[in-house]
Amino acid sequence: MTIGIRKVARPREMTFPESLYLVEIVKGLGVTMGHMLRNIVRQEGIMTMEYPEVRRRMPPRFRGRHRLMRRPDGSPRCVACYCCATACPAKCITIVAGESPDPAVEKYPVRFDIDMLRCVFCGLCVEACPCDAIRMDTGWFTPPDDSREKLIFTIDVLLEK
Template identity: 55%
Template sequence: MGSLDIAEVPLRSAHAAGVEGAVAAGARKPRHYRLSGARGGCVMGVKKIFRPEPTFWDRMYLPEIARGLGITFRHLWQSLVRPESMPTYQYPEQRRPVAERFRGRHRLRRRPDGSPKCVACYCCETICPTHAIRIVAEESENPEIEKRPRSFQIDMLRCIYCGMCVEACPKDAIYMIQDYELADKTRERLRYGLDRLLDPEVSEGEG
């Protein structure tokens, strides 16, 4: 098979390509280059772009380092002159204020008789996106209540504090307080059971 003669049709700028690099918008008129092959050749429009070489100061990075240090020292001077503008809390003497609807530690409400208000319906365990809640149900001694939790565990290391368990609870048995001091020494202690989840005070009404 002889060589193929293809009409010189310049490609659009979005499709043109070459060894020199990508096509820049508004560059010069396309030049045609013939790419030879074993059986023939093809023609494609190629635009050259010229990338400027980095200067000596660009390679040294000194201007950017000086700019970053300038920003750091400017904030340092402002903090020394106006210490009241510093967003620093002297923890633990001064605790950071949180929003009224802040989602922190979980709590389970109690009934007037002291039993958990939870009815072990598994709604919170089912809706939890990180599967941080584990419930084991048992029959309740109260004839008006079908089930109660024999064990109720929340893994605080897996919890993302989204509040979906609070919204899903049909009995309003679980809620979240503003306590965010959850650090502990072992992982086991961050798996809260009924002994740490139950509210120390009883709730008003059966619910």
């Protein structure tokens, strides 16, 4: 078997006018000015995504911010089985279970906190959930905040979406 040899174009020597740079600089200035004028006149060349207003569409399997699901009657689907907390490698889920007033539900989460500062977005909680109560399909990152307390998402925050 022979090895194929490919000719690679080496950078050629600069011609004299090129080595003076001046002409090339003016050409370069033309390019940048062209871009600028184009972008001022027509905006479609602009790549910027105006982030909070316009959000990138995440691929469907993107693991984003968690949300807790509700039953048809509006109560949280979570039964506080602790499977997610058990599966969580970052130990970021804190659940306090309680006796639900609805005997058909029996157990419900009095507290369901996810410490977003600890979460590693691995999705194991979603895998572990036997009730499909927790999902990470919001397509949304954890929004930044200015205190640690605000980044511990409580059950109300997680049920919002």
